[in-house]
Amino acid sequence: MDWKSTAVISGAGILATWFFSMPPTPAPARVATPAVRMPQVSTSQIDIEKEAARLQVHRVEEPRYTEPSRNPFRFNARREPTRATVGVAPAPPPVVLPPPPPRITLDGVAADTMDSQSQRTAILHTDAGVVLAKEGDEVVGYRVQKIAADAVELVKIDDGSVLRLGLR
Numbered sequence: 001m002d003w004k005s006t007a008v009i010s011g012a013g014i015l016a017t018w019f020f021s022m023p024p025t026p027a028p029a030r031v032a033t034p035a036v037r038m039p040q041v042s043t044s045q046i047d048i049e050k051e052a053a054r055l056q057v058h059r060v061e062e063p064r065y066t067e068p069s070r071n072p073f074r075f076n077a078r079r080e081p082t083r084a085t086v087g088v089a090p091a092p093p094p095v096v097l098p099p100p101p102p103r104i105t106l107d108g109v110a111a112d113t114m115d116s117q118s119q120r121t122a123i124l125h126t127d128a129g130v131v132l133a134k135e136g137d138e139v140v141g142y143r144v145q146k147i148a149a150d151a152v153e154l155v156k157i158d159d160g161s162v163l164r165l166g167l168r
Contacts, residue, residue: 102127102140106152106165120147124165 107130108123124131126140133144142154142163154163
């Protein structure tokens with residue numbers, strides 16, 4: 001597009017805007033209908049005491065406070081509606097499940113050679129973070145029993161069950 005066509009299109013747009021933004025032509029005058037006049041009441045004819053008594057009879061009750069159904073500052077807290085419980089057995093208490101066992105994974109095995117003896121250290125990843133453990137150490141309720149080149153045997157201190165972890 002060259003500068004001439006740009007100028008023509010811009011000019012046409014400005015001209016169209018000017019034509020469509022003009023106020024509409026005035027509509028033909030309508031026939032005027034005579035206005036109905038209301039009789040004026042003088043203030044001396046109004047009985048103020050009578051009007052005040054009429055307003056006193058119609059009293060507006062003040063709204064009573066009710067607890068809102070939700071609290072915008074607490075999430076997931078729902079208020080149960082109050083119902084008359086006649087002959088309804090109470091709900092059983094919720095079942096409390098034991099906490100899940102800690103997650104332990106074997107991330108690696110490090111081997112150090114001291115005086116021609118190989119001493120291995122297990123690199124364990126637990127919920128608390130990374131733990132370096134040797135044979136006989138305690139880690140989140142388990143005792144490290146044996147560390148092999150690619151696996152670790154853990155014995156649970158409470159019941160003596162064996163957990164074997166291998167490298168991924």
